[in-house]
Amino acid sequence: MTEYNIALVGFGGVNRGLAQLIATHNDSWQATLGFSLKIVGVTDLFLGSVVDRNGLDAAALAALPAEKGALALIAGGTAEAFNETVIKQSGADIIAEATFTNPVDGEPAATFCRWALESGIHVVTTNKGPIALHGAELKALARRHNVAFEYEGAVMSGTPVIRLAKQALAGSQIQGFEGILNGTSNYVLTRMKDGMSFADAVAQAQQLGYAEADPTADVEGFDVRLKVVILANELLDARLSVSDVMCSGISGISASDIVKAHATGQCWKLIGAATKGADGMVSASVEARLLPLDHPLAGINGAVNAVSFNSALLGAVTVSGPGAGRIETAYALLSDIIALHTTPRQ
Numbered sequence: 523m524t525e526y527n528i529a530l531v532g533f534g535g536v537n538r539g540l541a542q543l544i545a546t547h548n549d550s551w552q553a554t555l556g557f558s559l560k561i562v563g564v565t566d567l568f569l570g571s572v573v574d575r576n577g578l579d580a581a582a583l584a585a586l587p588a589e590k591g592a593l594a595l596i597a598g599g600t601a602e603a604f605n606e607t608v609i610k611q612s613g614a615d616i617i618a619e620a621t622f623t624n625p626v627d628g629e630p631a632a633t634f635c636r637w638a639l640e641s642g643i644h645v646v647t648t649n650k651g652p653i654a655l656h657g658a659e660l661k662a663l664a665r666r667h668n669v670a671f672e673y674e675g676a677v678m679s680g681t682p683v684i685r686l687a688k689q690a691l692a693g694s695q696i697q698g699f700e701g702i703l704n705g706t707s708n709y710v711l712t713r714m715k716d717g718m719s720f721a722d723a724v725a726q727a728q729q730l731g732y733a734e735a736d737p738t739a740d741v742e743g744f745d746v747r748l749k750v751v752i753l754a755n756e757l758l759d760a761r762l763s764v765s766d767v768m769c770s771g772i773s774g775i776s777a778s779d780i781v782k783a784h785a786t787g788q789c790w791k792l793i794g795a796a797t798k799g800a801d802g803m804v805s806a807s808v809e810a811r812l813l814p815l816d817h818p819l820a821g822i823n824g825a826v827n828a829v830s831f832n833s834a835l836l837g838a839v840t841v842s843g844p845g846a847g848r849i850e851t852a853y854a855l856l857s858d859i860i861a862l863h864t865t866p867r868q
């Protein structure tokens with residue numbers, strides 16, 4: 523039976539969700555997946571850090587108060603975030619990186635990933651910044667050190683999209699995709715259709731754990747832009763940078779725009795899309811679009827997301843499921859650990 527030592531870097535909604543899953547599901551994972559997880563370290567800018575090579579109590583961690591320096595309440599803990607020590611010296615086999623997404627340069631999360639990979643430690647992450655902005659470098663680093671770098675949760679949370687497209691749709695010749703790729707903005711548009719104000723809907727999305735630390739990234743399309751870059755580079759062999767993707771969001775859409783759209787049999791959705799042309803060039807965009815109500819993406823509401831892959835051999839293949847959420851995204855980390863557990867390594 524395999525037991526992986528895992529250190530949690532960033533202990534907000536997602537990694538707390540993972541601690542909760544470990545507390546409640548470790549025994550069943552042993553029986554069904556062939557491994558269990560032992561939390562040997564946690565570090566968080568706001569909460570502090572703690573290391574225990576014998577294993578920390580996952581249930582106690584999941585129940586930790588969200589107060590500054592709270593990890594000092596745990597035996598051996600401190601109010602300071604010793605990120606490098608926790609990553610390199612906690613005895614972790616796996617780092618679950620879930621700090622803030624920085625859409626500008628991907629830091630410091632990219633550095634956290636580098637520290638782990640260079641130390642021969644697997645990385646699973648839900649953070650879009652390192653992948654969209656440093657993906658090629660980090661993947662090469664992982665290969666050099668013979669460890670996994672997995673990031674299923676970076677696009678559509680726990681809904682399988684990246685591995686599904688790369689593995690189950692391999693050979694189907696994906697030529698492009700379009701999708702609703704941000705839970706918060708779709709939640710806001712849905713609530714506004716029900717009569718809620720933009721500000722209240724954003725506040726609710728924050729409470730529910732969907733929104734980024736700065737929800738501007740959600741409503742202005744910057745979060746979708748990172749996801750479009752990730753999908754285009756993974757699936758269309760593009761080498762897109764963030765600056766290659768034209769981007770606008772939903773903040774300019776008023777309640778009356780939504781009502782008017784509905785009256786004419788349409789609805790507003792924030793769509794991220796990319797297409798590979800005959801010349802092999804990939805063009806990509808993020809923008810609010812008016813969709814007819816019978817469009818396959820028109821019925822996707824709340825924090826649910828969906829993406830439609832356009833493939834030469836199958837036509838459109840559409841996947842929908844949770845696009846955000848603490849437990850949903852923690853599940854993506856589990857799916858990454860399953861992937862690394864089942865991938866043979868020399």
Ligand SMILES: NC(=O)C1=CN([C@@H]2O[C@H](COP(=O)(O)OP(=O)(O)OC[C@H]3O[C@@H](n4cnc5c(N)ncnc54)[C@H](O)[C@@H]3O)[C@@H](O)[C@H]2O)C=CC1
Nearest residue numbers: 532533534535536566567568620621622623648649846847
């Ligand atoms: N919440 C969701 O539904 C989803 C989140 N993600 C991504 O997963 C990551 C985590 O999301 P959440 O847990 O919801 O965010 P969160 O904002 O609840 O937690 C992030 C935590 O990281 C900590 N942190 C920030 N900078 C740090 C640093 N330099 N060193 C140590 N700790 C640091 C913060 O103190 C905070 O506790 C983000 O990158 C987010 O974009 C991806 C898919 C869905």
Ligand SMILES: N[C@@H](CC=O)C(=O)O
Nearest residue numbers: 704705706732733734
């Ligand atoms: N803030 C994001 C979280 C997942 O990436 C969203 O709302 O989709």
